[in-house]
Amino acid sequence: xxxxxxxxxxxxxxxxxxxxxxxxxxxxxxxRLITFAGGLxxxxxxxxxxxxxxxxxxxxxxxxxxxMVISYQVTERQRNHFRHLEExxxxxxxxxxxxxxxxxSGEEYAERDHxxxxxxxxxxxTSLFQLICRTTSKPASDLLAGYLKQPASxxxxxxxxxxxxxxxxxxxxxxELITIGCQNAGAVNDPSALMRWLGSDDxxxxxxxxxxxxxxLSILALVSIALVIAGFPAVxxxxxxxxxxxxxxxRFRKITKLxxxxxxxxxxxxxxxxxxxxxxxxxxxxxKLKMLQGSLRGVTDASGQxxxxxxxxxxxxxxxxxxxxxxxxxxxxTDIRFCLALEEWKGQHAGRIPGWFAAMAEFEALSSFANxxxxxxxxxxxxxVPDFFTFRAANMGHPLIPEKRRINNDFESSGQGxxxxxxxxxxxxxxxxxxxCGINTVLALAGAPVCASSFSLxxxxxxxxxxxxxxxxxxxxxxxxxxxxxxxxxxxxxKDPRVxxxxxxxxxxxxxxxxxxxxxxxxxxxxxxxTVSMVATHDLRLAELSKDIQVKIDNYHFDVKxxxxxxxFDYKLTPGVCSS
Numbered sequence: 001x002x003x004x005x006x007x008x009x010x011x012x013x014x015x016x017x018x019x020x021x022x023x024x025x026x027x028x029x030x031x032r033l034i035t036f037a038g039g040l041x042x043x044x045x046x047x048x049x050x051x052x053x054x055x056x057x058x059x060x061x062x063x064x065x066x067x068m069v070i071s072y073q074v075t076e077r078q079r080n081h082f083r084h085l086e087e088x089x090x091x092x093x094x095x096x097x098x099x100x101x102x103x104x105s106g107e108e109y110a111e112r113d114h115x116x117x118x119x120x121x122x123x124x125x126t127s128l129f130q131l132i133c134r135t136t137s138k139p140a141s142d143l144l145a146g147y148l149k150q151p152a153s154x155x156x157x158x159x160x161x162x163x164x165x166x167x168x169x170x171x172x173x174x175x176e177l178i179t180i181g182c183q184n185a186g187a188v189n190d191p192s193a194l195m196r197w198l199g200s201d202d203x204x205x206x207x208x209x210x211x212x213x214x215x216x217l218s219i220l221a222l223v224s225i226a227l228v229i230a231g232f233p234a235v236x237x238x239x240x241x242x243x244x245x246x247x248x249x250x251r252f253r254k255i256t257k258l259x260x261x262x263x264x265x266x267x268x269x270x271x272x273x274x275x276x277x278x279x280x281x282x283x284x285x286x287x288k289l290k291m292l293q294g295s296l297r298g299v300t301d302a303s304g305q306x307x308x309x310x311x312x313x314x315x316x317x318x319x320x321x322x323x324x325x326x327x328x329x330x331x332x333x334t335d336i337r338f339c340l341a342l343e344e345w346k347g348q349h350a351g352r353i354p355g356w357f358a359a360m361a362e363f364e365a366l367s368s369f370a371n372x373x374x375x376x377x378x379x380x381x382x383x384x385v386p387d388f389f390t391f392r393a394a395n396m397g398h399p400l401i402p403e404k405r406r407i408n409n410d411f412e413s414s415g416q417g418x419x420x421x422x423x424x425x426x427x428x429x430x431x432x433x434x435x436x437c438g439i440n441t442v443l444a445l446a447g448a449p450v451c452a453s454s455f456s457l458x459x460x461x462x463x464x465x466x467x468x469x470x471x472x473x474x475x476x477x478x479x480x481x482x483x484x485x486x487x488x489x490x491x492x493x494x495k496d497p498r499v500x501x502x503x504x505x506x507x508x509x510x511x512x513x514x515x516x517x518x519x520x521x522x523x524x525x526x527x528x529x530x531t532v533s534m535v536a537t538h539d540l541r542l543a544e545l546s547k548d549i550q551v552k553i554d555n556y557h558f559d560v561k562x563x564x565x566x567x568x569f570d571y572k573l574t575p576g577v578c579s580s
Contacts, residue, residue: 136181
């Protein structure tokens with residue numbers, strides 16, 4: 001079946017499952033009411049006949065009521081689970097139709113001054129990140145953004161490709177991983193405060209002494225209460241509770257500080273624990289996946305230890321309930337006990353947490369690439385070639401254009417120190433083609449599949465100068481902004497010629513003569529460094545540079561056809577210079 005058929009089938013299956021759970025939930029809800037009310041009525045009715053029978057009926061009713069409450073909660077969790085799975089598949093169907101607005105946009109990762117992400121629509125609304133991202137945790141989203149911002153090494157690209165190939169058909173497992181994050185969507189999703197606590201110094205330095213002190217005082221308080229119950233005067237409790245209060249108060253600032261560091265992270269930890277538990281249970285073959293899983297299956301059970309930390313944090317959060325917290329702390333020093341348990345846990349496992357979270361994040365990021373591969377079965381994993389420069393693509397299209405409207409092109413360029421010059425009119429497709437080459441290069445160097453039927457590429461660094469605008473904040477014009485951008489491009493080419501440059505309408509902010517003179521000078525300079533650049537331009541005079549034997553120019557163009565008063569664009573890349 002096609003991806004669309006699979007998603008439709010799964011969405012309908014999960015909808016039916018959710019509806020069945022909803023009906024069961026309604027019956028259980030009504031059953032709770034009937035059981036509770038019926039039990040009370042029978043208790044009152046039988047109490048005048050037989051107290052034993054009345055109590056027996058009440059106990060049975062309460063047991064049935066408790067069972068129904070628990071069954072209702074389980075059924076509601078299952079219903080929500082299937083609702084989330086249905087929504088995930090509905091969103092994928094929309095994504096296949098070209099609407100991926102239901103996923104994270106990654107606007108927080110957008111950088112106007114990044115070498116290429118702003119020009120190539122890597123982040124933001126209708127961006128490559130929004131097309132790919134299926135992560136639910138912040139560490140995973142951060143990691144995926146890093147994949148798209150910085151090319152991986154050749155070895156890392158190969159290992160990611162192998163992992164993605166294995167994860168691609170595992171649609172059920174991947175969607176369950178997403179669902180775990182969706183179920184706690186309201187939870188805090190930033191572990192940075194927790195990570196800072198893990199790296200901080202302990203507030204309770206001598207835990208053994210603290211445990212001894214609070215144990216002795218707790219025993220003394222219980223003995224005092226027992227004596228008062230036995231008939232001793234209640235005034236006996238006053239000095240005991242006074243001492244307990246003083247001991248607790250002297251530790252209050254430490255307790256509050258620790259609580260602020262871990263507060264309300266229990267839901268986050270439970271979510272991460274469930275996700276890591278899924279990863280631990282699965283069997284993988286790809287080397288990278290086995291290595292990541294191995295870091296979770298070390299000396300201790302990662303998911304179990306994180307679940308323990310979640311319980312400890314949740315218990316400390318209970319201090320927010322003052323009515324319960326005050327008596328428990330005066331008797332048993334629960335806040336201090338939980339703080340000591342947290343610091344003891346930190347001492348044993350703090351060093352492993354970053355690795356556990358990183359492994360989970362990498363699984364989520366690779367699963368996002370796998371989802372992209374599953375949604376686009378005609379796409380291929382690129383071949384990374386060692387020589388510089390090779391770019392060879394067949395049926396290459398722009399990933400953000402829906403397949404029904406996408407026009408694919410073949411393109412090939414090899415050899416260093418050359419410029420690919422693309423001429424054509426406005427709206428003919430020059431800028432889109434530059435972005436097509438750039439965005440597929442980003443995918444290739446991140447270890448993801450690319451929008452082509454075959455694709456070979458050298459390992460390069462991408463730099464672009466395409467989308468230039470002025471800045472009132474920095475008080476600079478668009479022309480000066482472009483000069484700064486070109487200066488950075490030249491600096492990168494000076495450092496290392498293995499740069500792939502994408503330049504759209506060089507020096508557009510000045511007059512035509514200066515633009516031509518400056519463009520010629522820039523192209524010659526870049527060719528001299530040995531870099532490879534793709535330049536889109538309206539200026540057909542630049543194509544004459546191909547006559548200069550010192551400058552390697554490959555001319556391509558996008559044509560426009562005129563019929564009466566209508567313009568027609570076929571968006572097909574053609575060798576040679578534009579003639580219309």
